Amino acid sequence: MSKPLKQIHLAAHFPGVNNTTVWSDPEAGSHIEFSSFAHFARTAERAKFDFLFLAEGLRLREQGGKIYDLDVVGRPDTFTVLAALAAVTEHLGLTGTINSTFNEPYEVARQFASLDHLSGGRSAWNVVTSWDAFTGENFRRGGFLPQEERYSRAKEFLATAGELFDSWRGDEILADQADGTFLRDAKAGSFVHSGRHFDIEGQFDVPRSPQGRPVIFQAGDSDEGREFAASSADAIFSRYATLQDGQAFYTDVKNRLAAYGRRHDQLLILPAATFVLGDTDAEAEELAKEVRRQQVSGATAIKHLEFVWNRDLSSYDPDGSLPDVDPDVGEDHIARGRAQVRMYRDPLATAREWRELAAANNWSIRDLIIETGNRQSFIGSPATVAKTINDFVQADASDGFILVPHITPGGLDGFADKVVPLLQEQGVFRTEYEGPTLRDHLGLAHPDDARDERVAS
Template identity: 55%
Template sequence: MSGRRPRGPRPPGAHCHLAACFPDADTTTVWTGPAAGSPIEFSSFEHLARTAERGLFDFLLLAEGPRPREQQGPVHDRDVAGRPEPLTVLNALAAVTERLGLAATADTTFHEPFELARRLATLDHLSGGRAAWRVAASAHASTGENFRRGDYLERAERYPRAAEFIATARRLWDSWTPDGASQPFAHQGRHFDIAGEFTVPRPPQGHPVVIRTGRSGEARECAAATADVVLAPHGTLEAGRAFYADVKGRLAKYGRTAADLKIMPGVTVVLGDTAAEAQERAATIRRRLISPQRAVLVLERLWGVDLSAYDPDGPLPEFDPVADPRLTRDLARHGDAVATAGKLRALSKEKGLSIRQTVIETSARQSFIGTPEAVAAELAEFVREGAADGFVLVPQLTPDGLDEFVDRVVPLLQERGVFRTEYEGHTLRSHLGLPVPAGDGRTTPSPGT
């Protein structure tokens, strides 16, 4: 049977959860070479999903891109192949996997609760209880042009809308009786005023698993209140422990325990037979990720002007970024553009870095670099020391970056007793050890199946 290994001793103490993220067309993954495949062909998704299930991973996460990224008008070269809709792909993957959780990123800014809750419930039924929803609240003004509502949702409104969206979706999932009868639902709030009857019986998991990010204080609070899994920013062991304690410490006020929420940083892994080889491979990947043209494009997004006349091997612009309101809204995640540009210039001058070298230094970040033994030990330490409950791996090389981790690191984690040797249940909630929500808003212990 897919995803099964010989039974071993039950892992004592801390247990590590693992997930994989289908590589996005960004500065994280190398999509070059004749064997790399395509980010829109089903074979690429199928290969990664089958590999993740072979490695006994909890779930596969697909990113979302409701609008191609643009650079002064033209679409980014890495987005020209297209960005498929995640739930459609995951419904297809449900047919070629048996145990792997299937997580879709979906935006609460431009979707509506009824249609998204219906699609997620459908995936949960088709997969036998393996659906998950990564909640996104779009920060891009240009995305709104693709939707009827249009325009842009200010930051102060994004989190309240997302919280109400999740609450409304859960009310819809709970609107059927235990014996399978549809009941009318109604919700009236600040962002949504809807009433009717839901078309899909209650999902096998009660509710699909809800995944959120938690970088800012506001995001952490929302995650503590509404999420089952938090995609934490990865950093040092000490920073991870502080983040872990902060988010878990917020749960009690919502009547939740530490076991009700899993914290899983997104990470990359570069392996080598020796530490030196791993470092050399990591440097090669960074150079492949950031081409000279790509380096200039990255700076253009921050500066807000055409920098094509600048030499990638030359110094950074001395002038400050342009205060373009539209660009500022689209790049909200960069914070203050002027301050960020100042930091980049200071780093460039301090280390004598060119434009390309500066971009490589600051954007092509890699989390764990070393031999399989060293990486397994470090991953286990993060879990043992209360810095993470597990990790979401983003393969840096396609198509076989995840295969290397599954073949070389997973067996070592199993030998350490911190990772499963077989799937014990069939649903994603059972993999994660999460409770099953009761229809009245309460929760019950997660079953083994």
């Protein structure tokens, strides 16, 4: 007997804090005007997507001591945008990245609880840490922490926020204890937390929200990040674009859940994915090549090469050969505030590999960056893209995808109109929302229901 088809989860990432957007396209719009956010959100809701996702940029990037202005350099405050979108949508989940390195549990818990009330139970929190002191300079403490400390603080931050969310159960169970017993308190909203990173007590002033807690997302790919997701998250982002790599990541993370008493269906794996549609596969392939060349201008190619070389390469021709000089592997880096820098842990080895690729294929600097950079995940006709997405999900390479269009705000429209109906026809994507909350969309239990299951067992 064949196993039933998995239902696909789809979400939309409002492009930004990256170089995905094609600025030169006549249809490209603002990344700060509310009309852009509203159009994007309404399209996602019309297509019955699970949620909209906003990333976060806490400092303008710099390269060579100057602001890096070849992609989105900033964004309005996440909570402000999501709260405004709650007023122009009815079902769409609202997910925001909020940093656990710089903020405090009380303020973040209060903001998410408020958003959950305003949206009728549609909020989600992508819990991230910050890896660089450069961004931390904007904040009172400086904010820089070693990796193991970042995750230690993040775990306690999330646990403390959870205590605040749960403090409005009144005389109900407030928190599981290490010995299997439960803590009770008759005073709704009261909390006491004393730990390594936070020592707070008082009264939480936002009543229990429709979801109890926001849905929790996690984006780290390190071993610490995967463990954090397995222990505490409802969904984890993935950066793996091939079927084989996706299956390996999926298996690894899902197998970690049992150690925390969790089932496989209690953590969703959702890679980010770009796409290019055409009337035919051949047309889509040609369009994808054009999109990549628009995304990677000559100036952008040089800047990306500097991520590896850690040198000023502005004198080099992007349509010429790679530098003969080796990368500078010093402690200081020419690019600050760029997560991509961490991808190249052995710059000398990367430089050797890239030189070999360029020589073998007769690639210029720009060609190399285009070919080795993030390619479009799904390219083809609507039928081809729908089939590929479904194949990934049914093969346990993911539970769905977070789509990142290259045009804002209308880049999602074609997918909503042409691909989604095909997935619906195959019976692998909803035709109507099943319930009012984001937990309903994602098939996740309400925290109180999960607690009742544990008590019963």
